[in-house]
């Protein structure tokens with residue numbers, strides 16, 4: 001079961017916690033784990049004001065007839081987040097469901113949590129984010145038109161427009177996997193569902209005094225019309241920071257180096 005929108009969005013309106021996964025992606029990941037039913041609980045002002053005991057009774061007992069409830073051991077819920085694992089366990093005793101509190105994973109003395117992963121993504125440390133997630137951090141979106149400059153430079157880049165409040169890595173250049181989601185069709189050498197290596201730029205193209213921040217993927221060794229496609233960028237590692245170059249030649253040399261480093265990181269010839 002998951003909440004939508006993010007409870008923080010309702011508890012502190014305007015706080016916009018960067019979103020690590022879209023709802024659809026969360027459902028896909030649950031399916032990959034072998035979960036048959038994925039419940040989305042709308043998180044409203046009414047739910048926010050509901051005391052923890054009422055939530056357990058109305059949602060877990062009356063609606064879901066829960067037999068076993070599994071949560072992270074730092075789980076809190078209900079009005080003012082006063083409900084915790086202890087309370088859940090005692091209510092479970094009363095209503096007849098078991099409670100399994102799973103300890104959070106700790107590696108290299110860091111406890112993995114969505115707050116920690118958001119801070120990694122925000123700092124551009126997508127490698128640490130991937131380690132904590134157990135998969136690369138994904139940014140999804142539709143490919144939109146940019147300034148039409150990439151092709152002239154010899155590096156066409158698919159400009160990905162992510163959903164509002166998506167967690168975007170810090171400005172910089174990254175090695176990533178690029179996938180066209182959905183069935184396509186795609187005109188060109190890209191097959192939907194297959195992943196392709198990509199050198200990805202996040203930033204406002206300071207060399208060209210750009211204003212808007214974009215996520216742009218140069219997909220290696222291929223050519224396709226990607227406009228309008230719904231795509232995913234899986235961030236594997238950071239290559240370098242975003243730079244303002246004095247000449248286009250200097251930018252092109254740097255991009256060539258980025259492509260070489262991307263190949264090395266992704267382990268492709």
Ligand SMILES: Cc1cc2nc3c(=O)[nH]c(=O)nc-3n(C[C@H](O)[C@H](O)[C@H](O)COP(=O)(O)O)c2cc1C
Nearest residue numbers: 146147148149150199201205206207218242243258
């Ligand atoms: C691997 C890679 C590295 C890039 N590095 C920089 C950079 O350091 N500075 C910069 O101003 N733009 C950088 N860019 C962005 C290019 O300026 C941008 O792709 C180009 O202006 C094309 O923009 P368009 O897609 O809007 O036509 C990079 C792009 C790629 C693909």
Ligand SMILES: Nc1ncnc2c1ncn2[C@@H]1O[C@H](COP(=O)(O)OP(=O)(O)O)[C@@H](O)[C@H]1O
Nearest residue numbers: 145146147148150151156157158219223224226
């Ligand atoms: N290898 C490739 N990687 C990324 N985009 C490509 C590639 N080959 C062709 N394209 C197409 O070129 C477009 C990007 O070209 P570009 O000149 O940068 O235009 P724009 O500024 O509109 O993004 C992409 O949206 C895609 O349709």
